[in-house]
Amino acid sequence: MSGDPRRALPKMDTVLAHPQITEQMRTWGRPLLTEMARRALEDARQAVLDGVPLPPLDDIAAAVTRTVELLTVGRVQEVINATGVVLHTNLGRAPLSEAAREAMLAAAGYSTVEFDLRTGGRGKRGSTANALLRELTGAAGGMAVNNAAAALFLALGAFARDREVIVSRGELVEIGGEFRIPAIMEAAGARLVEVGSTNRTHLCDYVDAINERTAMLMVVHPSNYRIEGFTAQPAVSDLVAVAREAGVPLLHDIGSGLLRGRMGDEPTLEESLKAGADLAVFSGDKLFGGPQAGIIVGDAILVQKLARHPIARAVRIDKVTLAALEATLLAHLSGRQQDLPVLRMLGIPLEELRGRADRLAHELGPQASVREGTGMVGGGSMPAERLPTIVVEIKPHAVTETAMVSRLRACDPPVIVRAERGRVIVDLRTVPPGQDAQVTTSLLKTMC
Ligand SMILES: *Cc1c(COP(=O)(O)O)cnc(C)c1O
Numbered sequence: 001m002s003g004d005p006r007r008a009l010p011k012m013d014t015v016l017a018h019p020q021i022t023e024q025m026r027t028w029g030r031p032l033l034t035e036m037a038r039r040a041l042e043d044a045r046q047a048v049l050d051g052v053p054l055p056p057l058d059d060i061a062a063a064v065t066r067t068v069e070l071l072t073v074g075r076v077q078e079v080i081n082a083t084g085v086v087l088h089t090n091l092g093r094a095p096l097s098e099a100a101r102e103a104m105l106a107a108a109g110y111s112t113v114e115f116d117l118r119t120g121g122r123g124k125r126g127s128t129a130n131a132l133l134r135e136l137t138g139a140a141g142g143m144a145v146n147n148a149a150a151a152l153f154l155a156l157g158a159f160a161r162d163r164e165v166i167v168s169r170g171e172l173v174e175i176g177g178e179f180r181i182p183a184i185m186e187a188a189g190a191r192l193v194e195v196g197s198t199n200r201t202h203l204c205d206y207v208d209a210i211n212e213r214t215a216m217l218m219v220v221h222p223s224n225y226r227i228e229g230f231t232a233q234p235a236v237s238d239l240v241a242v243a244r245e246a247g248v249p250l251l252h253d254i255g256s257g258l259l260r261g262r263m264g265d266e267p268t269l270e271e272s273l274k275a276g277a278d279l280a281v282f283s284g285d286k287l288f289g290g291p292q293a294g295i296i297v298g299d300a301i302l303v304q305k306l307a308r309h310p311i312a313r314a315v316r317i318d319k320v321t322l323a324a325l326e327a328t329l330l331a332h333l334s335g336r337q338q339d340l341p342v343l344r345m346l347g348i349p350l351e352e353l354r355g356r357a358d359r360l361a362h363e364l365g366p367q368a369s370v371r372e373g374t375g376m377v378g379g380g381s382m383p384a385e386r387l388p389t390i391v392v393e394i395k396p397h398a399v400t401e402t403a404m405v406s407r408l409r410a411c412d413p414p415v416i417v418r419a420e421r422g423r424v425i426v427d428l429r430t431v432p433p434g435q436d437a438q439v440t441t442s443l444l445k446t447m448c
Contacts, residue, residue: 084427087379107323141303151294156188163215257288289340290328
């Protein structure tokens with residue numbers, strides 16, 4: 001034995017000077033790389049003590065960069081969504097408009113989030129967004145919080161704590177993850193009173209359940225499922241009449257924030273307010289096309305009570321989101337809905353999609369073909385609705401479709417696609433037209 005083998009361990013400075021590490025240091029900085037190098041050297045020292053030969057410097061450097069890679073690979077990164085799923089839950093639901101992105105950037109520094117430029121005094125967070133919301137919807141009150149789950153939590157906590165809320169058994173929705181109507185009810189301290197049955201609930205079921213502990217009637221849009229066949233659910237306007245008679249408010253969770261018009265059987269805000277809902281709640285980042293937010297509109301006094309409730313502070317919207325929400329509200333108000341990517345993408349004419357798909361397939365060659373397909377709105381909206389679309393189908397000769405899909409994820413920016421029965425499916429509906437060329441390049445690179 002020629003002395004202690006641990007003394008042959010490279011010095012920290014030597015590891016940090018390794019080209020692979022200096023390269024990563026440019027992105028992640030010295031302190032992080034130093035810490036990871038310290039751990040790698042510790043592991044090497046331990047390995048030597050255990051009788052394993054001393055790893056070469058290159059291996060130690062590789063271990064360091066691998067750890068840093070593992071730590072940072074999951075960060076939020078831009079991707080190209082070529083799945084055709086417009087409100088892709090895992091890809092951040094609604095992509096934001098240019099105006100919203102610019103507004104977010106402007107708000108990111110010092111901004112007038114709670115400052116009144118006219119008086120130089122304190123301003124009220126969200127007051128402009130609330131005013132725009134009232135203009136847009138015609139409702140007397142409006143406010144925005146962190147998301148729709150927070151909006152419900154706030155309303156239930158403020159109006160139904162230790163009291164009863166009546167909901168149809170057909171509407172005890174789970175949206176995904178932790179969001180379930182019975183659970184949020186319990187968390188907010190409200191007592192859920194289920195009425196009716198899974199498929200049929202009648203007006204008299206609600207009437208019979210009303211007593212002096214009743215705080216609220218709640219109607220929830222079953223966003224992500226449909227009950228079909230022998231079904232019944234009273235009209236919101238009839239339930240409003242029951243609620244009025246009982247002297248309690250009716251809250252309508254309309255889900256995805258379609259303002260008016262027709263899209264599948266999505267409820268619209270206009271219908272909900274016209275039916276007399278005291279409060280209507282929806283997500284900002286679904287069909288409304290804005291940032292993550294929970295939007296509440298309706299009766300001015302109720303909304304004011306919500307705004308003053310302590311929970312409101314706990315679920316308040318942050319300045320950057322607020323700026324994006326204002327920009328989104330302005331797009332709706334000024335009739336420029338086409339500036340909102342969600343609405344633009346859902347409305348792309350099939351012929352336009354076909355033209356882009358033809359060009360892409362032509363560039364890709366004989367392994368690609370164009371066909372009609374069915375897309376999805378996504379985000380739990382319109383589960384029963386088929387969105388006719390045009391897709392490019394690729395049957396790669398040299399690689400399996402799963403290998404190609406994962407190679408596409410490793411592109412810069414990553415390209416997310418679907419795979420079906422041995423084929424890679426590309427739907428350009430969700431790709432900004434300016435990025436078609438980039439998608440083409442990445443597909444060409446990964447299919448052989
Ligand atoms: C999506 C959805 C929610 C949850 O909204 P978040 O903004 O994600 O909290 C609640 N209720 C309904 C009916 C929904 O569709």
